[in-house]
Amino acid sequence: MEYDVVIGLEIHAELKTKTKVFCSCKNEFGAKPNANTCPVCTGMPGALPIINRHAVELCIKAGLCFGCSISEYAVMERKNYFYPDLAKAYQISQMVHPICIGGGIELKSGKLMRLNRIHLEEDAGKLTHISRAVGTLVDYNRGGTPLIEIVTEPDFSTAEEVDEFLKRVRESLIYAGIADCKMEEGGMRCDVNLSLKPKGSQVLGTRTEMKNLNSFKSVTRAIEYEIKRQEEILDEGGKIIQETRKWDDAKGKNLSMRTKEQAQDYRYFPDPDILPISISKSDVERIKEEMPMLPEDRRKRYVEEFGLPEYDAAILTSSKYVSDYFEKCVKIFDSPKKISNWIMVDLLKLVKEQEDFVFPISEEDLCEIIKMVEEKIINKTVGLQLLDAVIKTGKKPSVLAKEMNLIVTISEKQILLLLQKLKSENAKVSEDYAKEPQKVVGFIVGYVMKNTAGKANAELVKSLIQKVF
């Protein structure tokens, strides 16, 4: 039988705040276990939470990235359940009045993937299972750190669509400074809800949920595995059980974890210790103004305004750092394609496979080198030697070029000036050139060489003679 695949996502991203969301403990990865804790985030009786304004603003920012409408009134609610990594026995989250509603991302195919909402909540602590004899250790450092949860509509039908969507989400969150999305540190996790229905049917099938997938690859593999698993059950006339299944990336398969609880099991209710959040239009406007241009918009601009090929635009925007670097260069030296070539071919290879890299040369110095090459003061090979020398010594390109005696040619402009001078001072040369050009070319080249101490490029001089005489 043929089936339609229906997939919805819940994406958690850790917000880039200095402190936790309901107390003033530090929000940092890798601290000593339980170093960043206090009575609030360890759920001591009587401890009262505050709310981190920055976390609320970052959630609004995320909404603005994806075209959500921002609520004027939002409420934090308690989601009640017991788990050892959740000291309060409830998680503060949002149910009825989330901060962001609606929105969506258009995929390359033109298909719109709608968002249901983005809400703010707190993360739980971390359990480490040692052994049966030692038991399990708990670290509450992560407890109470701020998360956004992005909930989509069930609009996806393939693993490829999910992959493209997740990459776009991650890219936008990083660009806008909302989250680092370091997947290997659990900074971005994805839950996948998946069901099958007979092709063309309007009735949704029973869905399963796979939780906390933390790499693009495992999301794709988990989806492909689950589609196949459900297909086989349905083909044999079996029934899908609504449950949470745990993906085992090493084994390449998933296993039943628990049957799915319903929202009513959590007994959501407004947190009586936290006042409702009121978000004014002027706050939203201010946050909008602070937003940087997002990658998709930058790509469009690079193609339309700078005339770059799509290929260049995609590579340059693959990280915000590279994109910002490129744009700063274009401001210094308005030659986007030349700059793009230098960055793509010569700079990116220097930082190959490094994670948070920084180019080893400033935008100003790179532009100075590119300019020298473009004005034919030096050729590209010499330009690369100069690049290397600037990186090694940290000296200015112009200073190094002189020190290293790299300037072997004189600029096109200087040659043109000399040729024009000769033309205006020596009418006979022009006359002779008009009659028999070959006879005077040698003389003219010699004149230029004499006046540039032999540092002009003879071929260039010859081509410029034709322009001037």
Ligand SMILES: [Zn+2]
């Ligand atoms: Zn705390």
